[in-house]
Amino acid sequence: MTFNAAALLLLIAGLALIGWIAGRQRSNLLAGRAGTKLHSRPQYHGWYVALWLFAPAALFLAVWSSVSPGLITNQVLASEAAQSLPSFGFERGAILSDARSVALGQQEAVRLPAAAPLVQPYADAAHKYAWIGIAAMLALALAGGLYAFTRIKPDFRARTRVERIVMAVLLVASLVAILTTFGIVLSLLFESIRFFQLVSPAELLFGTNWAPTSGAPVDDTFGGIPLFWGTVLIGAIIAMIVAIPIGMMTAVYLTQYAAPVVRRWVKPILEILAGVPTVVYGYFAALTVAPALREFAVMLGIPNASTESALAAGIVMGVMIIPFVSSMADDSINAVPQAMRDGSLALGATPNETIRQVLIPAALPGVMGGILLAVSRAIGETMIVVMAAGLSANLTANPFASVTTVTAQIVKLLTGDQEFDSAKTLAAFALGLVLFIVTLLLNIAALRIVKKYREAYE
């Protein structure tokens, strides 16, 4: 007998359904009597009963499933078998979790011999608290349901009450976004502060040597400049050299020259480029593009050409970004008033002169906003650089060399077998904080520019 939250949730949902039917039935009966008129329609009475049945019990379930493991552990620790446990630390935790896995049936036999005598107390305690929890939950559900059921009267304002709850649910749903933002900021900040207690922020931001190997801050150097340079080289330079001209010209062609039929077909096809998973691009870059570029570099006689190159990652990332640039450019070119275009054409300018000297300058703020968003996306991109750009921190301007980026290092730092408290893992959060702040600033700048520009023609 274990405490299965999903099954219990289903159980109270079932009870709530019964409550809904009962409440509806009851109000129907009341309505059937001569001379009575319900304030709310029957289903609202049903909803009222169902909500009273479900909400307190579900709340209790949430609290109980986070509290009960602690209670169970306390009882196990109070038992005789636990007296011989090592007093504190990692070993004690390992023995306890081993015993827990066996007692809950997740594991067939104990791995640590010391855990064996704890299995039975664990199973007993889990059993006891599971029954206490289920009993309390059912009692709450029934009490809530009965209370609501007895309140059903013809003039009871069930709809008003149900709607108030619905509004509260809507408000809570929209607060999730704020909660997530806070969660991101707090978790990044919290771990980064722990990192900065070991390593100074100045070293991370201005140091030029990145070599975290052992996990201890004394032996490692956490100089972030090579990573930041690698990120800029791939995401903001190489990728944009590919994406901006192609994206802009694509947008110009599709808005100004292409027949509507062509546009209708080509646009979604190009948008597939943005929908291809990045791991596929990464594989493609590592397997096909990088070796080809290396051959090319060797042919040109470039020394230390690597199979993992900034160029391969940057080019492929640029292709991925094309649809972003082109659809932003597309929107802002379309937003330029037709009168400006017609005026330029009427003065005798060719379409290409109109585009270059009237449309693009007028659309430039929007295009700039799109490019900033694209840069922000490119520097946050992970899989392509992990798979194709390499992991060696190099401060080089040679695009054929292997460089590394912030995101690739975050992945590298967090996928080893490190303890969670080491400087190495904490460094990943500090890098994440830097990345978050930079992309946030880019996004805000982009949105500002776009917004300001949109107002200009309205």
Place this chain on the structure above:
Amino acid sequence: MNRNTAPTDWKSAAMQKRIAGRYAAERRFKFIGLGAVLLSGAFLAFLLFVMVGNGARGFTYTNVAVPIDFKAMPLTVDKARLGDADADQVIANAGLADIVAFAADEALGDGGSELISENAWKEVRSAIKADPALLDRETVFELPADSAVDIMAKEGARGALGAKVDALEKDGKLSTGIHWPFFKNADATDPAVAGIWGALKGSVLTIFIAFLIAFPTGVLAALYLEEYAAKNRWTDLIEVSINNLAAVPSIIFGLLALAVFINWFGICQASPLVGGLTLALMTMPVIVIASRNAIKSVPPSIRDAALGVGASPVQVVFHHVLPLALPGILTGTIIGMARALGETAPLLLIGMRAFIGDVPGGVCSPSTVLPMQIFLWSDEVDRGFVEKTSAAIIVLLIVLLSMNAFAIYLRNKFEKRW
């Protein structure tokens, strides 16, 4: 302004030349535009071509015909136990692997057992379980070849092993068939039996959890913001956070999940549950933005009419606005879910990169997802995994493209101009 200049002589040679130059520039510009479109299209085509070219072979596999005579080499198992739950263990203990290796040596010459996959005996085992009568006679089994043999049979033979493969081919002992284990198995170290079913199921569970959380939350948040929220500092804050969240790099969500879900709450690591929660936070802003646009496009006259006949504001929204906006909301949701399905980076951080040899049993069991399987296979040294990787990419792309196509179909079918 000087009004005394002579009118432009359009017919003059200089002017004609200038006009011709401008027209040429026009043609060049148009041509460059067309070139840009074609270049992006060509890149996409090249990508797909390479993946299909590499991956198509991943769906087939070379089999070697090996006759096994169970009369000569009896497998001593109690046939009554073949239906039991521990039948696999019983057969393995009886030494089937050795019998198969011996039969391969007999049939294919010295070292023949190295030409078939080391897991080939498992195929024989499932055949025996399906039909115990096989144990009484000689049967020719089509067993999966060793990965190196498979590659040579597909790409052309080289070296000493190549000579053996050629000889087998000449004897007609090689055959190619659809590689069912690829669709039925989970990850394995041997490319002959490694499959995507485990990852596919992990993906489905993960996306299901993400949808279960992100869809209601996103739609309700959008309804609140669009229909009820007063314009004040709080709703501005909500709006700004939603817009920013939509543009936060996905790996940041991985860091959040690692710090909050795994280290604070201790939710089962590397499971579809944690993965789904992470992807839900990531897709929720996308769903909110798409839903708000859909809700915005429902004309106010419908709300006014409903209010006019006495509906409450909640009834207006849930009885009228939401059903009308639903196609648009679903379109946005499907696109958001397709993006989440292809996402790898945040899941790397929450431990989903571990080698998982089993098909996940539930939402809390360790599992991997399809993009992660692609990433893991792309790192494998064994050459047999190259075509597996591309084949898995084809499967992923087919799933994603059909989701996107469905979203477009939905949009076209329900598109309404009021």
